[in-house]
Amino acid sequence: MDxxxxxxxxxxxxxxxxxxxxxxxxxxxIDARQTIGDKLCTGIVGRECTRRFPIDxxxxxxxxxxxxxxxxxxxxxxxxxxxxxxQIIDRVAxxxxxxxxxxxxxxxxxxxxxxxxxxxxxxxxxxVTDQGTYRSRAVVLASGFGSPLTRQVELGSVAxxxxxxxxxxxxxxxTTGVSEEPGKVQIFVGSDVAPGFFSWLVPTSPGxxxxxxxxxxxxxxxxxxxxxxxxxxxxIDAVVRNSACWGIPLRPLKTTYKSRVLVAxxxxxxxxxxxxGGIYYSLLASEIASEVLDEALSEDDLSASRLSHYQRRWxxxxxxxxEVGYSARRLFEALSDQQISSLVIQxxxxxxxxxxxxxxxxxxxxHSKLIGTIIRHPVMGSALGIINPLLARLAQSSDQLPxxxxxxxxxxxxxxxxxxxxxxxxxx
Numbered sequence: 286m287d288x289x290x291x292x293x294x295x296x297x298x299x300x301x302x303x304x305x306x307x308x309x310x311x312x313x314x315i316d317a318r319q320t321i322g323d324k325l326c327t328g329i330v331g332r333e334c335t336r337r338f339p340i341d342x343x344x345x346x347x348x349x350x351x352x353x354x355x356x357x358x359x360x361x362x363x364x365x366x367x368x369x370x371x372q373i374i375d376r377v378a379x380x381x382x383x384x385x386x387x388x389x390x391x392x393x394x395x396x397x398x399x400x401x402x403x404x405x406x407x408x409x410x411x412x413v414t415d416q417g418t419y420r421s422r423a424v425v426l427a428s429g430f431g432s433p434l435t436r437q438v439e440l441g442s443v444a445x446x447x448x449x450x451x452x453x454x455x456x457x458x459x460t461t462g463v464s465e466e467p468g469k470v471q472i473f474v475g476s477d478v479a480p481g482f483f484s485w486l487v488p489t490s491p492g493x494x495x496x497x498x499x500x501x502x503x504x505x506x507x508x509x510x511x512x513x514x515x516x517x518x519x520x521i522d523a524v525v526r527n528s529a530c531w532g533i534p535l536r537p538l539k540t541t542y543k544s545r546v547l548v549a550x551x552x553x554x555x556x557x558x559x560x561x562g563g564i565y566y567s568l569l570a571s572e573i574a575s576e577v578l579d580e581a582l583s584e585d586d587l588s589a590s591r592l593s594h595y596q597r598r599w600x601x602x603x604x605x606x607x608e609v610g611y612s613a614r615r616l617f618e619a620l621s622d623q624q625i626s627s628l629v630i631q632x633x634x635x636x637x638x639x640x641x642x643x644x645x646x647x648x649x650x651x652h653s654k655l656i657g658t659i660i661r662h663p664v665m666g667s668a669l670g671i672i673n674p675l676l677a678r679l680a681q682s683s684d685q686l687p688x689x690x691x692x693x694x695x696x697x698x699x700x701x702x703x704x705x706x707x708x709x710x711x712x713x
Contacts, residue, residue: 287311287393287421288582290412292400292434294321297550297567297574298427299383300338304575306390310582313421314384314392315414317399322380324429325451325531326564327487327495329371329470330379331649334565341382344375346489349470357475359626362633370649373470373487376564395419403434405545423545423587425574427567430532430551438546443534443554445611447482449561450504451497452512453526456488471520473511474625481618484511486520496521499561504530533561535614537607541599542592549574555603558610559652566606566650570599609653 289305291298294316305312329349349371353361388394395414402413403424410424426434436442471486478484482499484507489495496515500507508528515521537554541547549555555570556563577595581587620628648654 286409287313287419289313289423289425289578290315290410290419290421291425291427292316292403292412293427293429293432293550293552294318294380294384294394294396295324295427295429295550295567296380296383296564297552297555297571298425299380299387300568300571301425301427301549301575301578302392303383303387303390304572305578306387306392308575308579310579312387312392313395313419314387315395315398315400315412315419317397319397320377320381321384321394321396322377324376324380325449325529326376327451327485327497327562328374328376328379328489329487329562330374330564331371332369333648333650334568335372335374338383338565338568340372340374340379344378344382346373346375348372352470352472354629354632355471355473356626356629357477357622359629360633362629364632373489380564400428400434403438403546405438405543410545422582423547423578423592425571425578426546426548426552427550427571428552430534432552435538435548435552438543440538440540440543440546440548443536443538445535447499447501447533447535447561448504448530449497449499449533450508450528450530451495452508452524452528453489454486454494454496454512454515454521455492455523455525456494456521474629475622477622478511478514479507484508486515493525494521499533533563535561535611537604541596542589544589544592545587547574547578547592547595555599555607557650557652558607558614562650566603569602573598573602606651606653609656613652613656 288310289301289312291302291312291314294314298314298316299321302312302314328346335345348369350369351363351365353363355361384392384394398414398416400412400414402411403426404411404413405424410421412419412421412424426432426438428434430443430446469488473479473484473486479498479500481501484498485496487495487497496508496512498504498508498511505528512521512524534551534554534556535558538548538552541549541553549571550567551563553570555566557566574595577592577598580594581591584591617625
């Protein structure tokens with residue numbers, strides 16, 4: 286019997302396995318894919334992530350130095366910090382590097398096996414795949430968004446999600462020989478390109494980029510329209526890899542533990558609602574999961590009460606970001622194209638965007654402070670106040686925003702409570 290079986294060889298699963306195996310526990314990782322880390326992702330991570338969870342420099346395509354935001358009828362606005370905040374990386378190889386280190390510490394990997402059932406009992410957990418049954422003292426479900434396993438163990442599923450769609454493209458400079466600006470990410474907003482969300486063009490290797498969108502409905506159709514627009518604008522030359530879709534959770538599970546079971550990563554909804562990025566939060570949560578399981582295994586106490594420490598710890602770290610980010614996300618979805626364009630224009634006026642990014646303490650991965658700064662900023666706050674007067678009152682009364690989660694989440698909740706309930710994406 287293994288100490289722990291980890292279902293899923295993504296960032297959360299591999300890092301959990303690494304943490305447990307390095308502490309001497311017997312760990313098996315099971316994944317339905319043949320290639321570890323092979324999942325659609327834009328591959329942009331913050332510098333904080335790669336400092337805390339180091340990456341081989343050969344896996345970094347470029348530093349993310351700037352982002353140009355395009356809104357309907359508005360001049361592009363460039364957001365650029367004094368130094369690069371993120372890196373565009375080879376996501377598959379980065380995730381696989383955690384698996385390699387876990388294997389070096391003794392973790393066993395079973396690939397190309399799909400887990401069909403997880404059954405905890407008084408003496409352990411049975412994990413049934415299409416090729417056999419395995420036993421362990423505990424299990425970590427890091428099986429990604431939409432996995433039926435969380436419902437199977439009666440922990441439910443995430444309450445809201447969005448669909449991402451992405452293709453690899455050759456860029457205009459690849460065929461013309463024109464030098465492309467390195468590290469420039471392009472973001473597009475508006476109902477024509479991604480209703481309620483955004484689309485992107487992210488450079489990777491020379492002459493190559495990733496073009497994609499987030500959308501609640503008909504993501505492939507919106508992506509096709511976006512690709513046509515990029516071609517007309519001379520930004521890309523051709524699609525070099527067919528499009529594919531994946532689901533992204535916007536809300537965390539209410540409960541991520543029970544006796545002998547923990548849930549981590551996308552399966553737990555540990556994803557930034559503002560951007561859909563999940564690598565760093567998954568790594569942070571899985572680090573906590575391995576620490577809690579190490580202690581519980583050593584004490585031979587895998588009860589729900591003992592494993593609840595995992596949820597307390599990851600929520601203490603991430604809950605504020607998830608709640609504030611989701612409220613801001615729902616507010617953004619309610620804006621019209623005219624309102625979005627107005628905000629982008631205001632952000633570009635009189636160096637406002639520089640004020641936002643150089644106000645100190647802002648981070649690629651921690652967005653609540655940036656959201657608070659936008660609300661308090663005299664120009665952006667006024668623009669938001671025109672859209673919804675409640676935000677103006679919130680800005681005037683929130684001196685400690687966003688340090689006080691209750692202030693910010695109350696204000697946003699009051700705004701978003703009148704919005705329609707999110708609908709599932711019929712294309713996922």
